Amino acid sequence: MSLAERAEMPSDIEAIRAVTASLAAAAYDKNAAAMARHYAPGAAIADLAPPLVSRGFDVAKAQAWLDDWDGPVEIEMRDLMIEAEGDLGLCHGLQYVRARTRQGEEAAWWSRITMTFARAGRGWQITHEHNSVPFYMDGSYRAAIDLDP
Amino acid sequence: MSLAERAEMPSDIEAIRAVTASLAAAAYDKNAAAMARHYAPGAAIADLAPPLVSRGFDVAKAQAWLDDWDGPVEIEMRDLMIEAEGDLGLCHGLQYVRARTRQGEEAAWWSRITMTFARAGRGWQITHEHNSVPFYMDGSYRAAIDLDP
Numbered sequence: 001m002s003l004a005e006r007a008e009m010p011s012d013i014e015a016i017r018a019v020t021a022s023l024a025a026a027a028y029d030k031n032a033a034a035m036a037r038h039y040a041p042g043a044a045i046a047d048l049a050p051p052l053v054s055r056g057f058d059v060a061k062a063q064a065w066l067d068d069w070d071g072p073v074e075i076e077m078r079d080l081m082i083e084a085e086g087d088l089g090l091c092h093g094l095q096y097v098r099a100r101t102r103q104g105e106e107a108a109w110w111s112r113i114t115m116t117f118a119r120a121g122r123g124w125q126i127t128h129e130h131n132s133v134p135f136y137m138d139g140s141y142r143a144a145i146d147l148d149p
Numbered sequence: 150m151s152l153a154e155r156a157e158m159p160s161d162i163e164a165i166r167a168v169t170a171s172l173a174a175a176a177y178d179k180n181a182a183a184m185a186r187h188y189a190p191g192a193a194i195a196d197l198a199p200p201l202v203s204r205g206f207d208v209a210k211a212q213a214w215l216d217d218w219d220g221p222v223e224i225e226m227r228d229l230m231i232e233a234e235g236d237l238g239l240c241h242g243l244q245y246v247r248a249r250t251r252q253g254e255e256a257a258w259w260s261r262i263t264m265t266f267a268r269a270g271r272g273w274q275i276t277h278e279h280n281s282v283p284f285y286m287d288g289s290y291r292a293a294i295d296l297d298p
Contacts, residue, residue, distance in 0.1 A: 132281030135292035143284035
């Protein structure tokens, strides 16, 4: 790669941020296939719902989840910390999801999101994702989907 | 650092694994201060209990949690994936915690754990930790502390 080419490349931090923005855009468009392109084959995914960890982005499951909402699924990132060295990248922060149920109710929740990236050609692919909410340790074991940062 | 000194150093992967082993040993000894030494000041911690994220390892809170159990708190890691490049390290995998309540009941649960590390001198410090269980999306919103990998 020439210096001129390199100078035109987004920084690794910008490139990783662009992946998160592309994921949000794909969720808004309810296009799970467009989301899947950002995941490495066999990526380790620890999601809000069981199991503890699954392997590989499940396009059909993601599409069914997106289609279960009425209208777009809006995803915003906050306090996103991005780091990259060599071929290893990661980001962690908070994710705010808003969508409308088929019954017309507005749903919205904050979760904690962490993603690991591997350099893939000129871009970055997600090799690991961890998305969660805490739970109340008051004996209820209720998932804390009602927290604000 | 001389080549001889470098040859005697554990690899970055081994050094990060040693941090997780040291954390487990400190938990077994119920020594929160020994755990705290592995955390960078202001580390971002997304834990099993609310809030979404807190800043810095809270020694008093961790010690109170450890002391709330009768006897040692046993922590085992499984499927731990460790990566390091330059001054950036991370690990993710599953964590199995076993302890006995003051009422004599055995408690045990699996969670997903992700840690980000920064090189600090010859070692590595935790700058971010994300520990979670999923929750059941069956309308109960119950934390899934009963899952096996």
